[in-house]
Amino acid sequence: MSNNVKDMSLAPEGIKKIEWVQKHMPVLEHIKKEFQETKPFEGVTIASCLHLEPKTINLGLTLQEGGAEVAMTGCNPLSTQDDATAAGASLGLNMYGWRGETNEEYYENLNKVLDHEPDIIIDDGADMIFLVHKERRDLMDKIIGACEETTTGIHRLKAMHADKALEFPVMAVNDSYMKYLFDNRYGTGQSTFDSIMGSTNVLIAGKTLVVCGYGWCGRGVAMRAAGLGANVIVTEIDPIRALEARMDGYRVMKIREAVKEADMIITVTGNIDVVSGDDFKYMKDGCIMANSGHFNVEINKQDLQKISKTTKLLKPDIEEFTTEDGRKLYLLADGRLVNLAGERGQGHPAEIMDMSFAMQSLSAKYLLENKLDVGVYKTLDETDIDVAKLKLNAMKIDIDSLTERQVAYLKNWDEGT
Ligand SMILES: NC(=O)c1ccc[n+]([C@@H]2O[C@H](COP(=O)([O-])OP(=O)(O)OC[C@H]3O[C@@H](n4cnc5c(N)ncnc54)[C@H](O)[C@@H]3O)[C@@H](O)[C@H]2O)c1
């Protein structure tokens, strides 16, 4: 075993946090027990590039119980929790990474994980998959495939496959119902505010809050903002989603109009330059901006800097920009996904990552047991249903099942009024 973490003396603290989240991850605990007995990953090395915090370490431990040699690094230089990595290392996982890595250190750690010569990769954002294709081609023959955690990672992998550049199969874990319906919506909805409120200590009620993007994450963020008493405005580029937002009760307008009213702006699009250029010129004094989508490009910080005469770090994750005309604008967590990179960002709740990581561990097993051709694959509906049943069971919720008469009725095509 090898590792490179910040401080091993933090391990006991990290272990307590892991034990706490385990109590709230019953599906993953169930799968862990099954893996203990069946050892599906005996002799297999699994590399992961995921946000490193207690729930992710619990995924690592689940794969380890299944017999895997596990090597883990972070998928964002700011989201690692150093007590969790120390705990992971003390529990036999090969851990690399610390909070606040430089870009160079980030890629060094990805390479150290790849030095373990993985059979399977679990990625978030596809950085590790790209690295293998570009610089670690020596590993290509051994890799069976990968699992991708997030929306933007999957968009990119599909684009790569369309260009015939992808060289191994990838399970699109994000696209399973048990992932995006819950993680992207309820997870991002809650964890975004958990982090913003923890870091800024400002009131949401009564604020005009602009949500950019009304996809799965945007729906969750808008829903929770409204629940906290905000006056929500949505911006979109997709006419159907814009209409949906309107009928869900929100105002919808162009970003240039929305910024004029915003007390707070949250981007969740996966796109670049969503808030950019002259948008900053129209913002009100005191506007707070955060990104909970992909990478630090949704809010264009360079454009913000161009119209600012001074910038000041008020807290590690609150940057103040004073514009030429004296307004103060605030950017949280350097524009990186605020729910994890924020000082108080703990990521999604344990009950949510329970389902996402259940899908990850079962997808890794599926990759191993099925020799797939190169491509980007949706997970099986049966896996979604199995995970949903396990979750309902853990929540002690019983649901009905079809009677024979109902089955026959639903199959019937010749019975009218
Ligand atoms: N913070 C987290 O923990 C977390 C969780 C899940 C996903 N994500 C990331 O969040 C992003 C959104 O994920 P999703 O699942 O909601 O994706 P999605 O595709 O369902 O939604 C994105 C929405 O943004 C809209 N959009 C694109 N460009 C826009 C623009 N310029 N202005 C306004 N709207 C625009 C699209 O039309 C779409 O409706 C992705 O990058 C994803 O990887 C983050």
Ligand SMILES: O=c1[nH]cnc2c1ncn2[C@@H]1O[C@H](CO)[C@@H](O)[C@H]1O
């Ligand atoms: O607490 C967490 N631990 C690990 N991963 C997380 C957590 N919260 C959200 N995500 C994952 O981060 C991806 C975007 O990078 C999302 O798809 C989500 O699944």
Ligand SMILES: N[C@@H](CCS)C(=O)O
């Ligand atoms: N690994 C990427 C994914 C964002 S959705 C990041 O943390 O920026």
